[in-house]
Amino acid sequence: MGGGWKRPAGILALALAVALAPLPPASAQDAVIASDAAVPPALAGFDAFVEKTRETFDVPGIAVAIVQDGEIVLERGYGLRDLETRTPVGPHTLFAIASNTKAFTSASLSILADEGELSLDDRVIDHLPWFRMADPYITREMRIRDLLAHRSGLGLGAGDLLYWPTTDYSTEEVARRLREVPIDGSFRGQYAYDNILYGVAQLVIEAASGQSYGQFLQQRILGPLGMEATRFNSDALRAGDEVATGYAKADFKDLQPAPRMAWANVSGAGGLYSSVHDMSLWMRLQLAGGTYRDAAGSEQRLFSEKRQQAMWTVVTPRAVGKAPVPELQAAMPNFSGYGEGWNLSDYRGEKLVWHTGGWPGMVSRLTLVPERDIGIVVLTNAEVGSAFQAVTLRALDAMLGAPASDWNAAFAAALAKDRDEAAEDWKKHLAARDAGSRPSLPLAGYAATYRDRWYGDVAIEQVDDRLRMRFLHTPALRGSLEHWQHDTFIVRWDERWLNADAFVSFALDPDGKIREARMEAISPLTDFSFDFHHLRLVPPAEKQTD
Numbered sequence: 001m002g003g004g005w006k007r008p009a010g011i012l013a014l015a016l017a018v019a020l021a022p023l024p025p026a027s028a029q030d031a032v033i034a035s036d037a038a039v040p041p042a043l044a045g046f047d048a049f050v051e052k053t054r055e056t057f058d059v060p061g062i063a064v065a066i067v068q069d070g071e072i073v074l075e076r077g078y079g080l081r082d083l084e085t086r087t088p089v090g091p092h093t094l095f096a097i098a099s100n101t102k103a104f105t106s107a108s109l110s111i112l113a114d115e116g117e118l119s120l121d122d123r124v125i126d127h128l129p130w131f132r133m134a135d136p137y138i139t140r141e142m143r144i145r146d147l148l149a150h151r152s153g154l155g156l157g158a159g160d161l162l163y164w165p166t167t168d169y170s171t172e173e174v175a176r177r178l179r180e181v182p183i184d185g186s187f188r189g190q191y192a193y194d195n196i197l198y199g200v201a202q203l204v205i206e207a208a209s210g211q212s213y214g215q216f217l218q219q220r221i222l223g224p225l226g227m228e229a230t231r232f233n234s235d236a237l238r239a240g241d242e243v244a245t246g247y248a249k250a251d252f253k254d255l256q257p258a259p260r261m262a263w264a265n266v267s268g269a270g271g272l273y274s275s276v277h278d279m280s281l282w283m284r285l286q287l288a289g290g291t292y293r294d295a296a297g298s299e300q301r302l303f304s305e306k307r308q309q310a311m312w313t314v315v316t317p318r319a320v321g322k323a324p325v326p327e328l329q330a331a332m333p334n335f336s337g338y339g340e341g342w343n344l345s346d347y348r349g350e351k352l353v354w355h356t357g358g359w360p361g362m363v364s365r366l367t368l369v370p371e372r373d374i375g376i377v378v379l380t381n382a383e384v385g386s387a388f389q390a391v392t393l394r395a396l397d398a399m400l401g402a403p404a405s406d407w408n409a410a411f412a413a414a415l416a417k418d419r420d421e422a423a424e425d426w427k428k429h430l431a432a433r434d435a436g437s438r439p440s441l442p443l444a445g446y447a448a449t450y451r452d453r454w455y456g457d458v459a460i461e462q463v464d465d466r467l468r469m470r471f472l473h474t475p476a477l478r479g480s481l482e483h484w485q486h487d488t489f490i491v492r493w494d495e496r497w498l499n500a501d502a503f504v505s506f507a508l509d510p511d512g513k514i515r516e517a518r519m520e521a522i523s524p525l526t527d528f529s530f531d532f533h534h535l536r537l538v539p540p541a542e543k544q545t546d
Contacts, residue, residue: 040073042398049394049408050078056408057390057415058255059382060247061089065276066395067283067375073399075276081244081381083257091277092229094243095379096261098270098357100279100366103286103311104221105198105268106148106341108205108213110307111220117208120145120310120340127204132179138187147201148340149315150193155184159196160529161455163266165360165498167473171265175200180454182534191316191338195269195529202268213267224302225285225292227278233271234262243273244381246361250496252422252525255382258361258497259476270357276377279366283375286353286368311340312353312370325417327410331393347393348402356385358527360497365392374399386411422525429522434485440508441487443467450517450537458537460517469504490522499523500530514539 039046043066050062061079065072077089112118124131124142133139138153146152159181161167162174169177174196185192202213209216214232222230231237237260246258263271274282285292290303314337323329333345333352343354354367365388366377376395378388390407397404439446447462449472457472460481469491471477479493479501487506501522507515516539519532 042401043074043395045404046074046394046398047078050391053387053390053408054079056412057382057384057387058249059380059384059387060255061093061244061381062387062391063089063091063093063095063276063379064391064395065091065280065283065375065377066399067280067287068399069373070284070288072280075280077276081242083245083247083255089244089381090242092242092275093379094229094231094237094241094273094275095364095381096234096246096270096357096359096362097272097274097279097364097366097379098359098362099195100274100355100357100364101268101270101272102148102198103341103355103366104217104272104282105201105205106311107221107303108216109144109148109201109340110303110311112205112208114304114307118144118204120148124200124204127207128175128200130176131200132176134179134181134183135187138183141187144201144204145315145340146188147197147204150191150338151188151316152192152194152197153183153185153187153189154181154192154194154197155531155534156192156194157528157531158182158184158192158194158534159454160194160531161471161474161535162196163199163263164195164529165474165476166261166263167265168475169265169473171199171203171267174265175203177454177456182454188316191318193528195266198269199266200268202266205268217272221302224294224300225278225281226295227274227281230272230274230278233264233267234260234273235264237273242275244362244379246359247382248361248497248499249383250499252499252523254496256497258383261360270359274379276379279377279379280375283366283368283377287370287373287375311342312344313339314344315339325410325413327413330405331407331410347396348400350400356388358383358385364388367392367396369396369400372400384415386415418525422523425524426522437485439483439487440512441514446481446489446506446514448514448539450539452535452537455535458535491519498530500526500532502526502530502532 060083061081063077066074075091077093079089081087081089081093113120122144162169162177205213205216237243247255248258250256289305290308291299291301294300316338318336320333320336323332336345345352350369352367357364362381363383363385364379368375376392378391380387390411393407443462447460449457449459451457459470461468467481469479469481476495479491481489481491484490489504491502491504502519504517504519506517509515517537519535521530521532
């Protein structure tokens with residue numbers, strides 16, 4: 001869940017290197033655009049472009065809303081929200097918006113700051129006395145603002161397995177386990193996207209407000225803005241809700257429906273379901289400096305303009321790299337950074353305030369151009385970040401009066417490059433493999449319930465003539481171990497849509513007993529929230545207490 005050209009963070013990341021297979025055969029009705037409104041002249045050709053995007057990147061459905069000067073310029077759906085029922089996407093179709101939830105968490109803290117219930121400069125331990133990081137200094141000095149700005153010292157996606165891809169831990173249990181998650185960098189020293197600290201921010205909101213986070217959102221943001229269809233986690237979805245089915249490429253090639261999930265234990269990082277219609281109301285609030293019109297037409301303020309400017313000010317700078325392919329050079333920013341729940345950069349001389357979201361089977365992007373009073377939101381039901389990036393840039397060009405570019409071709413080139421690099425990486429593994437080697441131990445010698453200090457227990461069991469791995473707090477992480485070489489195996493997850501197969505390497509002590517097991521994802525395309533490399537799995541005799 002997050003932001004970036006290749007894999008926007010966040011939990012899930014948006015791999016560019018998804019195979020370019022065509023959509024299943026569709027009827028002519030499938031391409032009908034769910035809106036009766038005429039397209040403004042500036043957006044001539046936009047509908048055809050979005051349909052081409054769906055075809056190029058194998059995306060069943062896309063929804064788009066564009067606002068300008070407080071008005072909805074475009075609000076419509078393209079394609080299908082479900083391939084089996086062939087139901088179309090419309091402006092009110094609900095998608096998981098994932099990390100686009102982070103701006104709601106930031107806004108909630110700003111509301112409480114305006115009311116004097118907290119300050120973004122408060123220490124986290126002033127509101128959550130039990131809060132601990134692995135480093136005592138970081139524990140003592142962590143401020144609420146630090147929870148929002150990806151500069152904690154945690155590595156990219158560190159600790160995400162505590163909730164990803166859905167665990168049985170509670171929000172507080174996830175936060176308490178942070179005390180064991182290793183610190184990879186210096187506190188406030190560099191940008192590294194994380195999700196887990198937004199779960200801590202959620203707990204701060206609850207402590208300061210005396211309400212659950214879901215209640216706070218409904219009473220203080222969703223209700224006042226009229227975001228009637230937006231739901232807090234998938235378990236709040238109601239009968240009759242128009243919900244999209246998400247799709248992922250199993251083994252990076254076969255389009256399959258991804259199960260509907262709830263991240264109830266890190267809702268502050270990515271729990272919301274919403275539609276482009278509801279998100280247009282959210283964008284209008286943001287572009288109006290925190291104000292909105294109530295049902296009676298009176299102007300109301302949700303949070304102060306001062307707080308909004310703070311949310312839109314760079315807290316953590318980010319390095320600006322070069323374009324992955326020449327075709328994307330025009331899209332590269334001159335500056336990049338992260339504020340409080342928002343990415344900040346520029347495009348064609350205009351400041352952008354934006355965020356992406358990644359969820360199993362659904363990815364999205366919301367983009368604001370404050371000086372032009374423009375907002376664009378793109379929601380999709382397939383794990384291909386290239387699609388929402390291409391549609392967003394096409395809409396930006398139209399609204400800014402810039403020459404049209406073939407962003408579909410540009411992102412397809414980047415996608416192909418990413419795919420080729422992944423293939424080369426696998427060839428290197430094959431070349432280095434000693435295929436004739438054998439494990440040091442009989443299979444039964446590897447079977448045990450291992451423990452990692454921050455995640456918990458992982459069982460490896462012998463079933464007939466093979467080994468099976470189970471992450472005991474994560475139902476989806478079940479798979480079989482295949483011998484790779486020496487004392488390294490590959491876990492092939494039963495759920496192939498995860499795209500997260502991993503090496504499992506056992507280290508033996510001088511007496512031939514297992515000292516520990518370490519893991520790392522096989523493919524560079526695997527979402528960074530599968531942070532296997534942070535695990536240190538120790539056998540029973542070396543289990544460490546929680």
